[in-house]
Amino acid sequence: MAERAAAPQKKGLEGIVAGNTSLSVIDGQQGLLSYCGYNIHDLVKGSFEETAYLLLNHKLPTQMELDEFNKQIEGESSLSREVIKMIQSLPNGTNAMAALRGVFSTLGYYDDESEDNSGEANRRKAIRLIAKTPIAVTTFQRSRNGQEPLMPKSGKSIAWNFLYMLFGEEPSDAKVELMDTVLILHADHGFNASTFACRVIAATLSDIYSAVTGAVGALKGPLHGGANERVMNMLLEINDVDRTEAWIRNALANKVKIMGFGHRVYKTEDPRATHLRGMSKGLAEDTGESKWYEMSQIIENIMVNEKGINPNVDFYSASSYYMMGIPIDLYTLIFAISRVSGWTAHFLEQMSDNRLIRPGSTYIGERDLEYIPIDQR
Numbered sequence: 001m002a003e004r005a006a007a008p009q010k011k012g013l014e015g016i017v018a019g020n021t022s023l024s025v026i027d028g029q030q031g032l033l034s035y036c037g038y039n040i041h042d043l044v045k046g047s048f049e050e051t052a053y054l055l056l057n058h059k060l061p062t063q064m065e066l067d068e069f070n071k072q073i074e075g076e077s078s079l080s081r082e083v084i085k086m087i088q089s090l091p092n093g094t095n096a097m098a099a100l101r102g103v104f105s106t107l108g109y110y111d112d113e114s115e116d117n118s119g120e121a122n123r124r125k126a127i128r129l130i131a132k133t134p135i136a137v138t139t140f141q142r143s144r145n146g147q148e149p150l151m152p153k154s155g156k157s158i159a160w161n162f163l164y165m166l167f168g169e170e171p172s173d174a175k176v177e178l179m180d181t182v183l184i185l186h187a188d189h190g191f192n193a194s195t196f197a198c199r200v201i202a203a204t205l206s207d208i209y210s211a212v213t214g215a216v217g218a219l220k221g222p223l224h225g226g227a228n229e230r231v232m233n234m235l236l237e238i239n240d241v242d243r244t245e246a247w248i249r250n251a252l253a254n255k256v257k258i259m260g261f262g263h264r265v266y267k268t269e270d271p272r273a274t275h276l277r278g279m280s281k282g283l284a285e286d287t288g289e290s291k292w293y294e295m296s297q298i299i300e301n302i303m304v305n306e307k308g309i310n311p312n313v314d315f316y317s318a319s320s321y322y323m324m325g326i327p328i329d330l331y332t333l334i335f336a337i338s339r340v341s342g343w344t345a346h347f348l349e350q351m352s353d354n355r356l357i358r359p360g361s362t363y364i365g366e367r368d369l370e371y372i373p374i375d376q377r
């Protein structure tokens, strides 16, 4: 039977409400984002672990609950020999996000609970994924540089350990604080493309590893998480404060989309960009490497004042990460290290009140054509 005819939709499901969530809400007119009722401007005063706990439990932890949660994360903070071997056997030049996609899938093979869809098992797997993702990312980075993986140190935060495993030295408090803020800001964002992909997979009653594998595939794209590394490549291509204005004007005249600008939901400043702009400015002052921030400011002025398009989360994260010395193709993986908390929280939420997600479509093809046998066509 033909599908029920639907009214023609705006492309890209724009304006369509696809389900309920109590995890995060965006006010695109006012530029507000909260997780479980708490404004992100307040949550950045806490830690990423606190935000992850909030998303998984829909409440802020007491100190005792947070200590216990941190212990659970620490208990899962390792990679099996098989997973390390898989990362080390990736071909030279493997795309970093593709590597993470493979890691998520592989983690599932070596988890005895991977097919157990009980709430308790899924919560344990969520914590496992949050703990293992930064180790997988740094193992990938070290492996392609011919280095052995480093494992996290006990009693340290995810942000601390990520920087330690990435650079092989104990990070400064200032860098840890920046990384912690970055992780809090990227943790959840309504029904964004990767989270929606995760929920669609959850809704078929598949497993959490399949759901995060699908989500990371969606995050990889340049219209979603992949924009941050493209922002940095653009800044590197321009590479000169004095050339910036002409470069951007030329790009706009040629209808090139400027990466790191625009958003489906925000019609004003993305509140995450406010923090990241401050971070980029602070790093420019601290490092004395002001060029990237200055260029970003010129670009923002043109985009906001002349096109009415604001920077999104990816714009100032690019120059910030660059000044922190993070390899450009790992930028989207930092997004994933954080967002895996949101993805897994959405997986749990979807499972707790599930119905298959299966939208209709408006058929725009031909109908009732006469079938002609192949030898007569």
Ligand SMILES: CC(C)(COP(=O)(O)OP(=O)(O)OC[C@H]1O[C@@H](n2cnc3c(N)ncnc32)[C@H](O)[C@@H]1OP(=O)(O)O)[C@@H](O)C(=O)NCCC(=O)NCCS
Pocket: 012, 222, 223, 224, 225, 227, 256, 257, 258, 259, 260, 261, 262, 263, 264, 265, 309, 312, 313, 314
């Ligand atoms: C985020 C994004 C995918 C949202 O897409 P969307 O809601 O489908 O919006 P559209 O692409 O239809 O954009 C609406 C209008 O703004 C313009 N626009 C949007 N983002 C733009 C950008 N980054 N640079 C230049 N113009 C842009 C579009 O060209 C379009 O103009 P038109 O109506 O004259 O054709 C889009 O803004 C974009 O591609 N941004 C760059 C990639 C990026 O930074 N992604 C990270 C998102 S967090």
